[in-house]
Amino acid sequence: MVVRVGVLGATGAVGQRLIELLDPHPEFELAALTASESSAGKTYREAAKWRAESPIPADVADVTVTETDPGAVANDVDLLFSSLPSSVGAAVEPAFCEAGYVVSSNSSNERMAPDVPLVIPEVNAEHVDLLEVQRDERGWDGALVKNPNCSTITFVPTLAALEAFGIERVHVATLQAVSGAGYDGVTSMEIIDNALPHIGGEAEKLETESRKLLGTFDGATLDHHDVEVAASCNRIPTLDGHLENVWVETATDLDVEQAKTAMAEYPSIGLRSSPDPLIEVFDEPDRPQPRLDRDLGDGMAVSAGGFRESRFGLQYNCLAHNTIRGAAGASVLNGELLVENGYL
Numbered sequence: 001m002v003v004r005v006g007v008l009g010a011t012g013a014v015g016q017r018l019i020e021l022l023d024p025h026p027e028f029e030l031a032a033l034t035a036s037e038s039s040a041g042k043t044y045r046e047a048a049k050w051r052a053e054s055p056i057p058a059d060v061a062d063v064t065v066t067e068t069d070p071g072a073v074a075n076d077v078d079l080l081f082s083s084l085p086s087s088v089g090a091a092v093e094p095a096f097c098e099a100g101y102v103v104s105s106n107s108s109n110e111r112m113a114p115d116v117p118l119v120i121p122e123v124n125a126e127h128v129d130l131l132e133v134q135r136d137e138r139g140w141d142g143a144l145v146k147n148p149n150c151s152t153i154t155f156v157p158t159l160a161a162l163e164a165f166g167i168e169r170v171h172v173a174t175l176q177a178v179s180g181a182g183y184d185g186v187t188s189m190e191i192i193d194n195a196l197p198h199i200g201g202e203a204e205k206l207e208t209e210s211r212k213l214l215g216t217f218d219g220a221t222l223d224h225h226d227v228e229v230a231a232s233c234n235r236i237p238t239l240d241g242h243l244e245n246v247w248v249e250t251a252t253d254l255d256v257e258q259a260k261t262a263m264a265e266y267p268s269i270g271l272r273s274s275p276d277p278l279i280e281v282f283d284e285p286d287r288p289q290p291r292l293d294r295d296l297g298d299g300m301a302v303s304a305g306g307f308r309e310s311r312f313g314l315q316y317n318c319l320a321h322n323t324i325r326g327a328a329g330a331s332v333l334n335g336e337l338l339v340e341n342g343y344l
């Protein structure tokens, strides 16, 4: 089955990653590109400041970018990947869903809405069936699915792997790459030779999205996990790859070897973009590192290392590529799950 797909916000940092992933994808045919009014009417080559290492795919470069409006996207496009600023997503994503499009979105708007599935397929694929509730409540032919924030995606799979030990309390400190702020997000004067110990709204996203992702869905209601999460978020001058320091307190004893085994054996899922293994476990105390390890599993793997038993529970570091596993790749994977589960 080949699904015709489009990208909303196709010219941005995440939009460009989506183009890179969708252009060679055997089941998705790229058929619509949208951006702001200032890009609409231009070819993709003119509108996008292309920054990826590979050239713009030849069959995308001369496609005309349209406005981000349901009327501007062809009716035979079924699935849209959204990488819009959240204020824009909040305004237009519901209009696309109402018009019958299925939207797999990166933007933070509605991530915590009770009828919107927030999904990492390897962690909580069953939450996607919350779409039945969403369609009942909103009367949409389309549907809205979200992937979590890039720093949330980095540590939640490692917590899911430890769930059997009863995760009760988590502290996490992030070291986040500049690409996570988008192209216009952090200026060179702010970040070179520096670290920024605050990212607006980010800590709250880790603290709330993690509980929703690890929650249980009974077919009607989603109950959030009662784990307590405290986060501190820092921007550092790496280009891609969020590194996180994690401390986990569990109900039952958990030693280093048990944690490493649980993560190494945590199952993947048989979707095209899901890596196997999902979690790469390092024995070395100084791994993972952003430059060395962010491309594991084509940028879709999470890696973990630096395990030790501490006064505040098990301590480790984890890493994921923020614009691939944390954004574009996460949306594509959710798109594959939607196809697999018959939502298209």
Ligand code: NAP
Pocket (backbone or CB within 6 Å): 008, 009, 010, 011, 012, 013, 014, 015, 034, 035, 036, 037, 038, 039, 040, 047, 068, 083, 084, 085, 086, 088, 106, 107, 108, 148, 149, 150, 179, 180, 181, 182, 183, 184, 322, 323, 326, 327
């Ligand atoms: P970005 O580089 O600033 O790109 C924003 C995109 O949205 C561009 O294509 C832009 O088009 C378009 N846009 C802006 N205003 C618009 C409007 N009024 N109407 C229609 N389109 C508009 O941002 P990004 O880093 O790719 O992030 C996109 C979304 O993904 C955000 O919600 C972000 O929070 C989320 N996210 C990002 C990451 C990451 O690692 N970067 C990770 C997870 C989630 P023009 O080029 O025409 O302005």
